[in-house]
Amino acid sequence: MVEPVRLSRRGLLRGALGTGAASLLGGCTGFATSGTSGLTFLSTQFTPVEEAERFRALLRKGFDGDVGYVTSDPGPFATQVRSQVDAGNVRVSLLGGLHGDLAPLAPDHLEDLTDIVSDFSSLGWPPEYLELARVGTDRTWYVPWAQASxxxxxxxxxxxxxxxxxxxxxxxxxxxxxxxxxxxxxxxxxxxxxxxxxxxxxxxxxxxxxxxxxxxxxxxxxxxxxxxxxxxxxxxxxxxxxxxxxxxxxxxxxxxxxxxxxxxxxxxxxxxxxxxxxxxxxxxxxxxxxxxxxxxxAVLTGLAIPKGAPDQDQARRLVAALSRAETQVELLRANAFFPTVRTQIPDNLPPAIRMEAAAVAKQRESKGxxxxxxxxxxxxxxxxxxxxxxxxxxxxxxxxxxxxxxxxxxxxxxxxxxxxxxxxxxxxxxxxxxxxxxx
Missing domain, CATH: 3.40.190.10 (Periplasmic binding protein-like II)
Structure with a gap:
């Protein structure tokens, strides 16, 4: 019998970020947090209909699996994550939220993502954002995703x-x-x-x-x-x-x-x-x-995985793909949320976004x-x-x-x-x- 090929978790992550990856992310729309055939991505971000659809369009550009992007208000978001984890019946694979949404869930309700930020430290997340993601511990509980200011x-x-x-x-x-x-x-x-x-x-x-x-x-x-x-x-x-x-x-x-x-x-x-x-x-x-x-x-958003979540390898690939500079620039273009990784802002973005991106960067990087x-x-x-x-x-x-x-x-x-x-x-x-x- 031929042994099937198995990719390591690190291999999956590197595949998602590699230049040969055919896609950024993918998914479909209109999902509930149960009864879907793919990965469920629950988020407090991009709740207006137009923003959510633009983000789903970004997702559909090519992840090789189904992703259901579901939005929620912060209160029900936290309640749902806690109740699923505490009951040992987690149906959500990936979380997206503000620092204030995610930090209270760590460490009891989130998986440790230290390996992701360690393996891909060359992406250039700001040290102060990584410190926030540790939530006062020595482990990383979410990956900085996007920011506004x-x-x-x-x-x-x-x-x-x-x-x-x-x-x-x-x-x-x-x-x-x-x-x-x-x-x-x-x-x-x-x-x-x-x-x-x-x-x-x-x-x-x-x-x-x-x-x-x-x-x-x-x-x-x-x-x-x-x-x-x-x-x-x-x-x-x-x-x-x-x-x-x-x-x-x-x-x-x-x-x-x-x-x-x-x-x-x-x-x-x-x-x-x-x-x-x-x-x-x-x-x-x-x-x-x-x-x-x-x-x-900084209105900082992050990506986290609930403790005991299903499809964790897929969720980690999704986190890695969303951390690519190219993907973060597309998110900037779509919904005016700025990259958290080190990247050049393209000249073909709308003038307002280019100017704002430069001002946000200077503000964060300025002395004092x-x-x-x-x-x-x-x-x-x-x-x-x-x-x-x-x-x-x-x-x-x-x-x-x-x-x-x-x-x-x-x-x-x-x-x-x-x-x-x-x-x-x-x-x-x-x-x-x-x-x-x-x-």
């Missing part, structure tokens, strides 16, 4: 108002404020800076991931520190030089396109349409830096870069935590309340949310082993 966008007309000697790609927060002041004065006292302070805007991420880390070095532990008082006093002054309609802005690409403002900060997905008509007239730049460094927020994350492990309580930051803005900046007393009061709210959620801190605060607390 927030940057500055500016029309070239606004750049003439930069302070003398200032580098638009290396601004301090003081220079950013001086820029806003000078632009307003040159525009008949009409502000040219806009921020996304509308009902669906992401201004709270500016505080959580950019301003407060840059001024205080933290997000939670330093919430009521003297440096946080200084930061909120700065916001007051900056807001005086923002377009008053900023309290209505949800997506900054809209007022930028309409010439209501000339420079703004927002999520890359909410700026992508700005340069479409006049790409040569727009710039994308890193956020400013403060006394503690350049705080920036200080990585921040969206809240991790809070589930439905994430909204309660973010509301504390929004309430600080409402009271201090819009309402003129005393900074110190406001921060002290909101620190109690933050502490209560974290105590109920029983979660450790996340970047830039030190993770530790206990419940995250305001110092």
């Amino acid at each position: 927030y940057v500055l966008a500016a029309h070239v007309d606004a750049l003439q108002h930069l302070p003398s000697g200032a580098d638009a790609e290396d601004l301090t927060y003081d220079q950013f404020l001086d820029w806003a002041v000078a632009a307003r004065r040159a525009n008949d006292n009409r502000p040219m800076l806009g921020l996304p302070g509308g009902p669906k805007g992401l201004l709270h991420r500016f505080f959580q991931g950019y301003l407060l880390p840059s001024f205080t070095g933290g997000q939670i532990t330093t919430f009521r520190s003297p440096e946080a008082v200084t930061a909120w006093e700065y916001v007051r002054e900056l807001w005086r030089n923002c377009a008053p309609a900023s309290t209505n802005y949800d997506f900054m690409q809209d007022p930028l396109e309409a010439n209501e403002v000339r420079f703004a900060w927002d999520h890359v997905a909410r700026l992508v349409n700005v340069p479409k008509r006049e790409p040569d007239r727009w710039r994308m730049m890193p956020a400013p830096r403060g006394p503690k460094g350049r705080g920036y927020m 870069a200080l990585l921040s994350l969206p809240p991790v492990g809070l589930g439905s309580k994430e909204g309660e935590l973010s509301k504390a930051f929004k309430d600080c803005f409402q009271s201090i900046v819009l309402g003129g309340a005393d900074v110190r007393s406001t921060l002290d009061a909101q620190a109690k709210v933050v502490g209560k949310v974290l105590a109920e959620a029983k979660v450790p801190c996340w970047a830039p605060d030190p993770r530790g082993t206990g419940v995250c607390e305001v110092m």
Whole structure:
């Protein structure tokens, strides 16, 4: 009897990443997490119908097996993974989610993927992302997959108002404020800076991931520190030089396109349409830096395998294929999520994506870069935590309340949310082993 050929796990991975692989990934649509003939890929990402279909099209380009891509909200996602693993009846083979979706599942509910990042370290995952994927252990529980972030966008007309000697790609927060002041004065006292302070805007991420880390070095532990008082006093002054309609802005690409403002900060997905008509007239730049460094927020996604999952060799091949530079560039082209591996951005991408990719890279690689994350492990309580930051803005900046007393009061709210959620801190605060607390 002839012994069948068996490929080792490492051989399967190398095959998926080899230049001779005929495909990136593959699959089909409309799957449930049971009753499928192929591998089930459960993800919290690309939940809008158009994004999901574009990703499924990317998958169909050629993986030599069926993949059912199923999307889920974060709460049911975590519940489903835990219940399947705890019951010893796992039907999902691959997981895709934010760091905050995956980290709480490690190590009890995820397989160890240290071998993948070790075998393919030449792909160039950033060390800080690999550290996050270890979740405070010496093993790797997910593979960094794709990332998004927030940057500055500016029309070239606004750049003439930069302070003398200032580098638009290396601004301090003081220079950013001086820029806003000078632009307003040159525009008949009409502000040219806009921020996304509308009902669906992401201004709270500016505080959580950019301003407060840059001024205080933290997000939670330093919430009521003297440096946080200084930061909120700065916001007051900056807001005086923002377009008053900023309290209505949800997506900054809209007022930028309409010439209501000339420079703004927002999520890359909410700026992508700005340069479409006049790409040569727009710039994308890193956020400013403060006394503690350049705080920036990475919306990091990862790929993980549930403990005891079926089809693990296929799932690992899928992880390896999704980690290829070519695949990550195609994902950037399809859904504007940026690569986590080292790669050149092609010239044939839309101008906005090319500019954003360069700004995201400069932001992360700049001297003094200080990585921040969206809240991790809070589930439905994430909204309660973010509301504390929004309430600080409402009271201090819009309402003129005393900074110190406001921060002290909101620190109690933050502490209560974290105590109920029983979660450790996340970047830039030190993770530790206990419940995250305001110092």
